[in-house]
Amino acid sequence: MNKQNFVNLVGRFILIINLLGLIILSVFVVLIYQKSTKQEKLVTTTESTKENDTCGSDCKAYIDSAILNVSQKDISLPTTSPTSTTKPTFLPTTKPKTFISYIPIAGPATTTSTTWEDVSGTDFNLDLNTNYGSNAKTSWEAFIKVAHNNGQVFARLIDVTHGIVVNGSEISLINNSNLTQVSSGPLSFWSGNNQYRVQLKSLNSFEVTFGSGRVKITY
DSSP, X not given: OOHHXXXXXXXXXXXXXXXXXXXXXXXXXXXXXXXXXXXHHHHHHHHHHHHHHSOOHHHHHHHHHHHHXXXXXXXXXXXXXXXXXXXXXXXXXXXXXOOEEEEEEOOOEEEOOSSOXXXXXXXXXXXXXXXXXXXXXXXXXXEEXXXXXOSEEEEEEXXXXXXXXXXXXXXXXXXXXXXXXXXOOXXXXXXXXXXXXXXXXXXXXXXXXXXXXXXXXXX
């Protein structure tokens, strides 16, 4: 190879290298341009989004108008009906029926004795718990008087079976010549079927009278 040919070959090689450098540079410039364009688009999109998110004066005016319309409307909230409270019903307590029975005691009888004297024909029998129950209450009443409105008459019941006075049975009347009803307090009868009798006496020997009487039993 002569010198001239060598010089030509080297020149071509340098030319090729320069062309390759230009091509590479061009590609690099294109890539940089594309990247820059994408960033500008991203910035533009972001700014556009921000602009879209910003409510302008017209937007605010519309919102204020809508709020005003809602506030001026008569909005009726659902009402809750009051819960009715059922009042307890109190039923009247039914009291057991009360019964009253009487045992009549016949008369009349008189005496002037100042000591207790049996009145004949006044005997009666009573089994209180068996016939009327353990909760039965008893008392007795008699029509008695003393002659001349002067003195005092006494009457009582005796338990002939046990030979004792019925507790609480003594009654009396002072200075009254008219037959007057006199009542005793609560009586205490012994249990069992016992025989009872009326006794009578005068305070000062004036005549006293037992007209009639009866035992009251409440059960």
